[in-house]
Amino acid sequence: MNEPIRRLSVVVLVMFLVLMGAASYIQVINANELNADGRNVRTLYREYGTFRGPFVVDGDTIVASKSVDDSFNYQRTYTDGALYAAATGYYSIVFGRSGLEQSENSLLNGSDDALFWNRLGDLFAGREQEGASVEMTLDSTLQKVASEQLGDQRGAVVALDPTTGEILAMVTSPTYDPTLLAGHNSVEVNKKYQELLNDENRPLINRAIAGDTYPPGSVFKLVVAAAALESGYTPETSLYAPQELKLPGTSNTMSNYQNEKCDTTDTTTLKDALRVSCNTAFANLGMSLGWEVIERKAKEFGWTDQIDIPLSVAASRLPEDPDDAQTAMASIGQYDDRATPLQMAMVTAAIANHGQLMTPYLVKTVRAPDLRVVQQNEPTEYSQPMTAADAQSLTDMMVEVVDNGSGRAAAIDGVKVAGKTGTAETGDGSAPDNWFVGFAPADNPTIAVAVLVENGGAQGDAGKEATGGIVAAPIAKAVMEAALAKNGNS
Amino acid sequence: MATVAEIRVPTGRRAEIALLAIAVMIAVLARGLVDYHADFLELDTLGLYAAGAIVLAGVAHMVVRRYAPSADTVLLPAVFALNGIGLAMIRRIDFAYAERGRETSFGQIQLGWAVLGLAVMIVVLLVVRDHRVLRRYTYTAGVLGLIGLLLPLVPGLGTEINGARIWISLFGRSVQPGEFAKIALVIFFAGYLVTNRDTLALAGPKFLGMRFPRPRDMGPLVLVWLASMLVQIYERDLGTSLLFFGIFLSMLYVATERLSWVVVGLGMFVAGAAFAGTVFAHVHSRYEAWLHALDPAVYSSGTSEQLVRGLFGMASGGLLGTGLGEGRPDLVPYAESDFIVASLGEELGLTGLMAVLTLYVILVQRSMRTAIGVRDGFGKLLAAGLGFSLALQVFIVVGGVTRVIPLTGLTTPFLAYGGSSMLANWIIVGLILRVSDQARRPALEVV
Numbered sequence: 001m002n003e004p005i006r007r008l009s010v011v012v013l014v015m016f017l018v019l020m021g022a023a024s025y026i027q028v029i030n031a032n033e034l035n036a037d038g039r040n041v042r043t044l045y046r047e048y049g050t051f052r053g054p055f056v057v058d059g060d061t062i063v064a065s066k067s068v069d070d071s072f073n074y075q076r077t078y079t080d081g082a083l084y085a086a087a088t089g090y091y092s093i094v095f096g097r098s099g100l101e102q103s104e105n106s107l108l109n110g111s112d113d114a115l116f117w118n119r120l121g122d123l124f125a126g127r128e129q130e131g132a133s134v135e136m137t138l139d140s141t142l143q144k145v146a147s148e149q150l151g152d153q154r155g156a157v158v159a160l161d162p163t164t165g166e167i168l169a170m171v172t173s174p175t176y177d178p179t180l181l182a183g184h185n186s187v188e189v190n191k192k193y194q195e196l197l198n199d200e201n202r203p204l205i206n207r208a209i210a211g212d213t214y215p216p217g218s219v220f221k222l223v224v225a226a227a228a229l230e231s232g233y234t235p236e237t238s239l240y241a242p243q244e245l246k247l248p249g250t251s252n253t254m255s256n257y258q259n260e261k262c263d264t265t266d267t268t269t270l271k272d273a274l275r276v277s278c279n280t281a282f283a284n285l286g287m288s289l290g291w292e293v294i295e296r297k298a299k300e301f302g303w304t305d306q307i308d309i310p311l312s313v314a315a316s317r318l319p320e321d322p323d324d325a326q327t328a329m330a331s332i333g334q335y336d337d338r339a340t341p342l343q344m345a346m347v348t349a350a351i352a353n354h355g356q357l358m359t360p361y362l363v364k365t366v367r368a369p370d371l372r373v374v375q376q377n378e379p380t381e382y383s384q385p386m387t388a389a390d391a392q393s394l395t396d397m398m399v400e401v402v403d404n405g406s407g408r409a410a411a412i413d414g415v416k417v418a419g420k421t422g423t424a425e426t427g428d429g430s431a432p433d434n435w436f437v438g439f440a441p442a443d444n445p446t447i448a449v450a451v452l453v454e455n456g457g458a459q460g461d462a463g464k465e466a467t468g469g470i471v472a473a474p475i476a477k478a479v480m481e482a483a484l485a486k487n488g489n490s
Numbered sequence: 491m492a493t494v495a496e497i498r499v500p501t502g503r504r505a506e507i508a509l510l511a512i513a514v515m516i517a518v519l520a521r522g523l524v525d526y527h528a529d530f531l532e533l534d535t536l537g538l539y540a541a542g543a544i545v546l547a548g549v550a551h552m553v554v555r556r557y558a559p560s561a562d563t564v565l566l567p568a569v570f571a572l573n574g575i576g577l578a579m580i581r582r583i584d585f586a587y588a589e590r591g592r593e594t595s596f597g598q599i600q601l602g603w604a605v606l607g608l609a610v611m612i613v614v615l616l617v618v619r620d621h622r623v624l625r626r627y628t629y630t631a632g633v634l635g636l637i638g639l640l641l642p643l644v645p646g647l648g649t650e651i652n653g654a655r656i657w658i659s660l661f662g663r664s665v666q667p668g669e670f671a672k673i674a675l676v677i678f679f680a681g682y683l684v685t686n687r688d689t690l691a692l693a694g695p696k697f698l699g700m701r702f703p704r705p706r707d708m709g710p711l712v713l714v715w716l717a718s719m720l721v722q723i724y725e726r727d728l729g730t731s732l733l734f735f736g737i738f739l740s741m742l743y744v745a746t747e748r749l750s751w752v753v754v755g756l757g758m759f760v761a762g763a764a765f766a767g768t769v770f771a772h773v774h775s776r777y778e779a780w781l782h783a784l785d786p787a788v789y790s791s792g793t794s795e796q797l798v799r800g801l802f803g804m805a806s807g808g809l810l811g812t813g814l815g816e817g818r819p820d821l822v823p824y825a826e827s828d829f830i831v832a833s834l835g836e837e838l839g840l841t842g843l844m845a846v847l848t849l850y851v852i853l854v855q856r857s858m859r860t861a862i863g864v865r866d867g868f869g870k871l872l873a874a875g876l877g878f879s880l881a882l883q884v885f886i887v888v889g890g891v892t893r894v895i896p897l898t899g900l901t902t903p904f905l906a907y908g909g910s911s912m913l914a915n916w917i918i919v920g921l922i923l924r925v926s927d928q929a930r931r932p933a934l935e936v937v
Binding site for chain 1: 798855
């Protein structure tokens with residue numbers, strides 16, 4: 001019986017070799033795939049179990065990880081969570097990450113390649129892996145002012161430093177407190193998330209950069225004006241500005257605000273057309289320039305580009321091959337024109353910065369746990385959509401808007417303010433969206449701001465008379481004032 | 491004048507002391523690491539544990555030295571090492587559960603079973619002074635084995651856990667009678683086959699170049715096949731079914747030296763299993779969970795969730811493991827019992843799992859060596875059968891967790907939480923030690 005016993009032990013050996021092979025396949029060959037599987041909660045637990053770096057604004061920690069005694073080890077805590085939610089996003093065990101919590105994730109959790117040496121040090125010292133801290137460009141004062149000014153109206157405010165592209169304020173309203181979603185009780189978190197999701201005011205979307213894009217209305221006239229100046233027009237060039245303009249090839253007509261005439265006669269100047277936001281003049285101007293010219297200019301300002309700040313910004317859109325009537329509508333920011341508040345802030349900042357558009361960014365510095373600078377974002381040029389001379393002409397025209405035109409509500413005592421109002425038909429019968437963009441001081445700008453208030457803001461549908469000049473301009477004024485006060489200009 | 495004198499030959503008992511010392515060290519260090527990572531390290535308690543382990547190892551060694559002086563010297567240390575690793579892992583899982591608010595004391599209970607298991611092994615060595623005595627109880631063992639195997643089917647007595655009906659409820663405790671039936675049936679097969687091997691080895695018709703047994707001798711094979719099919723379908727456990735049939739087939743092959751028996755038997759089993767898989771929904775879903783474990787539809791239906799979670803755990807362990815106390819074995823259901831192999835794979839890595847598997851290989855190969863060494867046919871079949879039963883059980887459990895075969899409800903010998911399995915496997919060790927004492931005892935020489 002010895003021979004079959006020997007053979008049987010060979011069979012046993014083969015059986016164990018098969019087991020070892022299977023274990024090797026699972027633990028080594030197929031391991032990466034299994035570890036990356038979305039159903040594998042281990043990856044999640046491992047991440048939530050590490051110390052996550054904080055967010056810093058103006059030297060203060062606004063988001064931190066606190067050590068707690070549960071299976072996740074750390075609790076993410078948000079100070080003034082709702083104020084910064086548009087930038088930070090949330091960090092949830094149930095719904096994952098959004099905002100900077102998502103885009104800066106590898107730095108925050110310490111797994112980024114830039115932190116390799118720190119990880120190695122931690123390994124040898126037996127320390128737990130720690131994430132880097134992310135310092136934002138936001139200015140807490142401007143952020144607070146913008147948020148208070150918007151109140152519970154639906155809208156957004158974006159403020160840029162026109163010389164650097166730093167995003168000084170980014171507020172969306174209504175918003176939410178990420179604390180609600182950061183809890184470790186998944187039932188509770190789920191409930192809160194569903195509440196936010198079902199809220200008809202959609203607090204989870206970031207109106208400043210994503211979610212919806214808006215018809216820009218008259219603030220788009222800045223782009224048309226820039227295209228005109230480049231094509232040889234001057235602020236004094238005469239434009240045909242009838243009380244009513246027949247749209248070519250249709251039976252429709254276009255009129256001005258409250259059906260008024262723009263000037264005493266049927267002609268006006270480019271300067272005055274911008275000052276009183278004359279629709280018929282800009283529609284005519286657009287048709288004479290041709291859509292390609294306006295389109296090229298808009299693209300230089302950033303339209304149709306998908307940019308990351310590093311949050312992903314929705315691309316602002318333009319109509320495709322519009323006919324004459326559509327070109328007329330698109331030249332006053334209607335028809336298929338769409339823009340994010342950030343896009344309008346970029347246009348404003350470029351005019352303020354002598355025609356040079358700086359790339360907007362939200363993260364200033366990333367520091368390793370040992371305070372070593374891992375990433376320092378320097379200002380970079382995005383494009384040069386205007387010459388310095390044209391930018392100066394347009395600035396002067398925008399100062400007229402605030403001094404003697406539709407934007408008087410943004411005027412600040414003792415400071416020259418440049419601005420432009422916008423009141424955009426939304427096409428669904430509700431009150432128009434109200435815009436104001438501007439910068440100050442006009443001759444040496446330190447802040448450029450774009451304000452959007454949806455559907456007449458606080459006045460709601462009853463406020464069909466609401467305009468950018470009435471609803472949005474005061475908000476922009478308050479933000480600019482706060483910035484100037486900070487810089488000692490006022 | 492002729493006298494009979496015993497020649498003293500080295501038995502390797504000193505080597506056993508050294509190996510036992512290593513095994514005890516592994517057990518104590520593993521427990522120390524577990525306690526350290528759980529912030530629970532008390533040197534007094536650990537010292538007590540170490541002292542206890544040393545005493546138990548010493549007692550085991552002395553008993554073997556006294557009552558089975560020539561027995562194999564590697565078996566005991568290998569079993570001690572496996573037990574030590576299992577106890578540390580189960581304790582570690584207790585800590586993991588506690589962290590999630592679930593108070594368990596699997597580690598304490600298992601420690602009790604391990605000590606009791608060792609005691610039972612000593613009793614086996616004391617009572618069974620010669621393994622050939624067991625041959626007298628061939629048919630008694632056969633009846634007991636069959637009863638044990640089918641006991642869970644008795645209404646009111648059998649209990650179903652995780653879809654498998656392989657437990658019975660006894661004095662408020664769950665007992666797996668199959669674990670003990672396994673031993674009884676190996677004794678029965680050994681006794682029966684050693685008597686009938688000549689008949690069963692008789693040549694029958696030749697087919698496809700292979701000589702097959704005579705149809706009239708197929709009775710016993712068909713009977714065991716029917717029993718194992720009954721187990722698979724009504725106890726809903728492919729593992730137990732495969733284990734019994736495999737043990738019988740391997741012993742039949744050893745007894746008759748005829749490969750044709752294996753061919754016929756395997757063919758019958760595969761046909762039966764495939765039939766059960768197409769006809770019975772619960773068997774079918776087990777096959778589905780095995781073949782398409784990662785398929786989202788199968789996963790979300792819950793049938794493969796445990797298996798896949800085990801795979802995730804092993805994958806996260808990688809080559810070197812997370813380290814004892816550093817992983818999340820508690821994320822796999824039944825991490826302390828059915829899936830202890832996945833827990834070990836996660837925290838000790840592929841390296842640790844290979845080491846554990848190697849310990850089993852050593853255990854089984856020493857049993858096979860014993861079977862070759864012992865002179866009587868019954869002893870050969872007993873040792874080979876017991877050794878192969880260990881090997882096959884490990885293959886079925888680990889193979890189930892690593893997706894080599896469908897997942898079943900068997901326990902990993904010496905590692906997994908569970909009293910029945912612990913006691914039964916210690917009895918097996920006692921029996922193999924007993925046979926190996928015969929196998930290695932120096933022949934009496936005439937001077």
